[in-house]
Amino acid sequence: MPRCCGASLVSAADGNGSPQSLGLQIQDGNPQNKTALAPGHSLMDWIRLGNSGVDLTGVGGVPQVVTLSELANHNKQTDAWIAIRGVVFNVTRYMDFHPGGVDELMRGVGKDATKLFDNVHSWVNYQSILQKCIVGRLSLQKAVDENSSNSSNVNMDWQQTSNSITLFYQGVRDYPGIYYRLQRLSDSKIIFRLTFEKHIIINEIELIADVEWPPIYKRDFETMQVDFTFTKKLKDIWKSQGNHTLSQESITNKRTYREYEIVSNTPLCNLVHFLVLRAKDFLEIIPVGRHIEVKMNIMGMEISRSYTPVPSCLHPEDMAPNYKPDCICLMIKRYPNGALSPSITKLQPGQTLIMSNGLGAFVTESFDRYPVIHMLAGGTGLTAMLGIIQRALGRRNVKLINLLNFNKDEDNMFYVSQLDKVSSEKKFKVTHILSQAGDKWEGRRGTVSDKLLKELIGECSPEGCIFTCGPKGFMLSAKKCIQTLGWKSHQMYDFDD
Structure with a gap:
């Protein structure tokens, strides 16, 4: 039976940039074996060091898979790695900040210290304290x-x-x-x-x-x-x-279906709706890039289409209405003569929709070695990119997320303000490109071409990968241009729109 955290917890401090704001907790009462720290080595000083941009991982922020034998090699005070619950941390710089002292921390260095940690102070929120020190995963x-x-x-x-x-x-x-x-x-x-x-x-x-x-x-x-x-x-x-x-x-290839209730239906533009759906007593975390099948009975006929679930938001200020953790979100474009989309986009809260489990074989982790991510999205092909963007924003080794967002005209654009808000992040860049823009459009104009992609993506780089999604003609043109620029097949992935 795993050891639990049986201590009563209280907040460590309050205020902006404080331990409280990072979710740090301390035990109620006086911790055992506490050592007096030198001036400039308080918890607040450690937080400031972590926020200074200094590489505390020692591996350039690129996640590693660490074997037990490799972990054992980092067993010195000047080169100290420690593993807790399958995560390896570089605690070299943390030595002088450890409230229990250097000798106490050295007891766990170079090994899997999960049991030792739980025996001494399982109540400590080590994930928050050492969040800037993560080397990677421990391979067992x-x-x-x-x-x-x-x-x-x-x-x-x-x-x-x-x-x-x-x-x-x-x-x-x-x-x-x-x-x-x-x-x-x-x-x-x-x-x-x-x-x-x-x-x-x-x-x-x-x-x-x-x-x-x-x-x-x-x-x-x-x-x-x-x-x-x-x-x-x-x-x-x-x-x-x-x-x-x-x-x-x-594993079986059999699809399973559930009834989902519409929680909210929000128009993003004249044609695209953002739907939040929830199944009773059920939560499903669909891997990034996978899709689901939606079914409805339309005039006595069962009609189905595939859609890619999207994140509830890319920026906390844009959280989807009435979203809870057990919800699934979809962006659906209404085609006036479509067989299914007009009916789905008319659904109101309380009405239901039949949806499958997650489908597909895309594995986003296979592209984690690339620190530069380029994306070409045509129209609703943007939906396949949003999960990749959210995931990349949370990964330290990603240097650049470069999204080229293609649409016909202003009326067909959606989720623009949300993307622009996230583009304030240093490593995320979005370029909106219209093929039939109106006179008032001040952004980029054009279609996929060798010249445009050479300017906005560039020739093949071993650091980069490229994702594309959009209508068939868009995909064919994009692939041809990308290959002309020298990009290799293993650096590319095409989603079906």
């Missing part, structure tokens, strides 16, 4: 090969406060695109389904007491850890997590 390949249990592909752990319980899941091999689905059977019984390439791990948990639904989930795009935090209905410190059973089943 050897241990996995020797362990044939159903849970060998994933680390599962938990911690709690008096208000909440958090369940952690992290693949221990280099499994890309792990797919999470949660189903609530009761207020205390939850089923987690983790889908890998060839099998599904099923973790059925019966908690000690009731929790609220839905949980808040957080994905770390560097370590691939996913956290699910449930609010307890009654404040209390549990003596244990509860009971859980593990099983495994093979």
Whole structure:
């Protein structure tokens, strides 16, 4: 049974840039083995150092997969790596900031220190304190090969406060695109389904007491850890997590369908609508770049189309109306003579729609080695890019996200202000390009061409990759121009619009 955080938690401080604003917590009372720190080495000083731009990872911010033997080589005070729950941190610069002193921290250096950490101070929010020190993931390949249990592909752990319980899941091999689905059977019984390439791990948990639904989930795009935090209905410190059973089943190609209720339907422009949908007692985290199938009965005929789910927002100020963590968001363009889109875009809150599970084979992690990401989006092809943008914004090794957003005219543009707001980020750049712009348009004009792409993307670079999505003619022209500029097939991925 995993060790829990059984201490009562209180806020460490208040104010902007404070430990409180970073979500840091300390134990209620006097921590054991606390050492007097030298001037200039307080928690606030550490936060300032992390925000100064100094590379605390020691690897240039490029996520690594670290073996146990490699971890063991970094076991000196001047070169100190430590692993906690499958994540490797470079704590070399943190040595003099550690409240327990250098010697205490050195006990865990060069090894997997999860048990040691939990035994000494499991209440500490190390993820926030060491967020700028992440080297990458700990590879447990050897241990996995020797362990044939159903849970060998994933680390599962938990911690709690008096208000909440958090369940952690992290693949221990280099499994890309792990797919999470949660189903609530009761207020205390939850089923987690983790889908890998060839099998599904099923973790059925019966908690000690009731929790609220839905949980808040957080994905770390560097370590691939996913956290699910449930609010307890009654404040209390549990003596244990509860009971859980593990099983495994093979992957099938069978599609499953659920009824989703429309939560909100917001027009983004004259033709494009933003829909927020929710299924009862169900949460599905669809991997970036995958799609779902939507079905409706239109005049006695079953009509279906595929759509790519999009993030609830790219900027916190633009959160989708009435969105909750168990919702799925879609952007759908209404075609006046379309078989399905006019009916979907007319749906009002409370009405329902049938949707499938996530489909497709795109694995975004296979492009993580590229620090420069170019994207060519034609019309609603933008929807396939939004998840990639959100993910890239959360990855430290990405230097540039370059979006070329092509549309016919101003009436066909959508999500423009949201993209422009995010473009204030130093590493995100968006260029809006219209082929039939009106006289008042002050932006770029044109279509996909060798000249335009050479200017805005450039010739082939080993640091870059290119994603394209749009109408068929757009895709063919884009691919031809990209190849003319010397880009290789392994650097390119074409989504179907």
